[in-house]
Amino acid sequence: MLAAIHLLGRLALIRPRFAAGYLIVLTVTILAILAPLIAPYSPTEADSANFLQPPSAAHLFGTDNVGMDIFSRAIYAPRIDLTIAVLGTLLSALLGGSIGALAGYYSTGHGIRVWLSFAVMRAADVIQAFPVFVFAIALVASLGQSIQTVVLAIAFVNAPIYLRLMRSQVLSIRSMRYVEASQVNGLSDFQTIVRHVIPNAMAPVLAQLSINVGWGILLTAALSFVGAGVRAPTPEWGSMIAMGFQNVVTGQWWPSMFPGVMLAITVFGFSLVGASIEALADPAKRRQLLSDARQRDRKKAAVEQPSLERI
Amino acid sequence: MRVLTYLAKRLAFVIPQLVGIILVSFLLVKSIPGDPAVLMLGPTATPDAIAGLRQSLGLDQPLYMQFFIYLKNLLHGDLGTSWQTTRPVLDDLIQRFPATLELVTLSLLLAIIVGVTLGVYAARRPNGWIARLSDAYGLSAGALPDFWFALVLIFVFYTVLHWAPAPLGRIDMVVIPPMPITGAYTIDALLAGDLEAFWSALSHLALPVLTLGLLNAGPILKMTQATMEKMLDSDFSRYEVLSGVPQRLVVRHALRNSLPSVVTIISVLYGYLIGGAVLVEIVFSWGGAGQYAVQGVLNSDIYPVLGFVLFSAIFSLIVYIVVDLIYVLLDPRISN
């Protein structure tokens, strides 16, 4: 644990953009948790006398067209967006990943398992051929509009990605000798998967998870924007943007702009975290990072040397 | 002759895929609550009228029968009727799909220009400021929500600067749209020699194309940069340098060799954008096919949704087949 933090700290110094990513994700998470303590106003309380006020000392981000304080709503929104996106993504990884691993394992051999694994791959093809947004919105419509169904929509839409990822991991690991060796040693299929496949798959899956959480937030916001996701007045960045839509055209930019900027920065942060995991996992990029780190250390040492000699 | 057999083989694969897609979407939209008969006749309808309509629509049949009836109608060119527009879905889509296609195609062109140019520059000087800018651009472009970015552009270019027209559709309200030949206002206006309609349509296309084009250039940029770097580092590029070939030619040859990968990503993006332009269509009241489908879902009008999925799937498949043929032209090693 400490080693991981130490590694991240050094990473931050060589590639500041990755540090920025982790910082953003951390900040948004803190906002989600501590929103009730930080927000000056209630996120759903409307002060109809003071609607559409531009940003001021009293209302940092201004007020929207029913008088709700945008700043408070904007920092309450991560609770919804983040929760939905994280849950949906984790679900998609578990669902897609386990099916994918099995599909990879039973892709050769005999009997009905091979057929099933083939059918599963074709089903994944079909799901991925769907226009993503229409698919998500149809899922939400058919299951009833609620937070849970948005989570399910995200899970379904992203499951094929993990399905393919785990399947290719299993297929590539299978061909390696040490897996055969472990099978000879009498380990069951399940144990083989757990022991060999999962550790190797960790890095790409983690990177994908992080990026997907970002996409999940975008999808949630998009669904809410058209009215098929989180319902008003629950604070959510997408629905806030929708509420301020007409106002932008007439010149009151703040109800839509602030939530949009926060949304963009958050998704950006998750993308950076995903990119940093990719960089650590990919051997070529890791070498580059290490050599940059060593260069930094050498420069630091060169600076520190003269002072030692003086003593 | 070889091309024909190849096409025939691809089409044979395509049919079951299409049936699969239609099946899944059929099941999906059928599970959307809302009785179409009630929706079509309105709240004042009598139970008898509703029952009668249900029977004529075939809604009293079991689900698998309904599916077969739908497939049978498809083969006759009948995609069902939208109760919102009261017109056949096929007619609605023939009107709306070209609107989406025009928007998406122009956006894709913009994305290609931005993505390939930046990608090539970034590959030539991997440590230069353009490369760093491209990295940042690639990451941020994917993070921005398109519906919000469209709003930003509207605010800047319409509300503040008054350069762009109001985001209310494809053409000025006072201008008569050109005779529909292709369905794309710009092309049809040029074909009819109607310059006023042409400029009006073009000005209305500006902001949505900017939105979609700039935000989707990321994948093209990354693929171009990665492939170009590989090509510039390859043995044959080094040999060209060794033989004294000037750098601009070396880059050109490397680009030529990078085309297959770049074309792949463009084709994937093209298929994706047909459905992915939905939000931009909604923001700009575009009247496109994606917007049509979303309205269908929100109002339990299922045939528009099915029709849109079908159109978009067929379009993607056509794009992939065309791309495969392009590969044969691009890479001499494949044709054997």
Next chain:
Amino acid sequence: MSKFTATLERELDARVATPAAPLVAIKQLSVEFPGSTETKQVLKGLSLSVQPGEIVGLVGESGAGKTTLARSILGVPPAPGRISGGEVVFEGRNILDLPEPELRKLRGRRLSVVVPNPRAELNPTATIGKQIAAMARIHLGVSRKEAMRMAFAMLRDVQIPDPERRMNAYPHELSGGMAQRVVIAMALICSPAFIISDDATSGLDVTVQAQILSLLERLAADNDSAMLFITRDIGITAHFCSRVAVLYAGEIMELAPREDLFLRPAHPYTLMLLAAFSHSPKLRDAWSVPETGRRETSAKGCSYAGRCPLAQEVCRERPPPLAEISPGHFARCHFPVVDR
């Protein structure tokens, strides 16, 4: 290396160049390869001159630095190599100092390289005819038609069978021998003054090798070009090189006119190379030392000391300079084999 030996080396280098002005003078060329832990010196202050119209052979085993030398002469060491010192003087100018666009005008036009394993080096998406013609168009500025005509003539010259068809062929459709001829055509179409042939016959069938060799010899003579003929096979150099150099671990170990090298070899490494062809097993064993496993060249001392049967203490302590042991015959050894 001490200052004294450095000066001595430079004086000898000056004499390595024969009295008339050389066409190409490589002076103290050093190339290093940065690695993950340390930097490896692949070429260590190598000096060599080639007279106009002369064919100089260079023999070295794998890893000795042949390809590094071939490409570094033109300023493009193989990745991730860097030229760390030295000059290549061509027509009075150090071409390594030239700006890149200037250097490109010389490459392929006045100095060119024939590369080994050419199928990987040719552009996979352009026809052979276009690639050869491109050299003429870029360097000689001729029209497209004229360039294609010259390319076709070149293909006939290198004796490619069925040249009309081959003009429109792609690299992957060629055999190794044909691809080698194409690369020779590309290197010679502008009639360069200096040709570097880098292991041009590696991987080819013996009969094809012989054809390629005689082809190179004839084309060089036809164009009055000088050539640096780099190879792994010392026997080949006896064929048509007037002088032969022996390369080991980035340094020239011996340099002599052909007869001197083959009849009176002085360096133990040369003797080992020649003995490998001998019929006498005793002779072979006398000159080769079994690999001790470590191919590391020591930082000080002679780089061949680890494999040399004549090595003494001083060989591991001090690096020997390239000394002239008889007119025109140089050896880098503390104990060159001089008696016969």
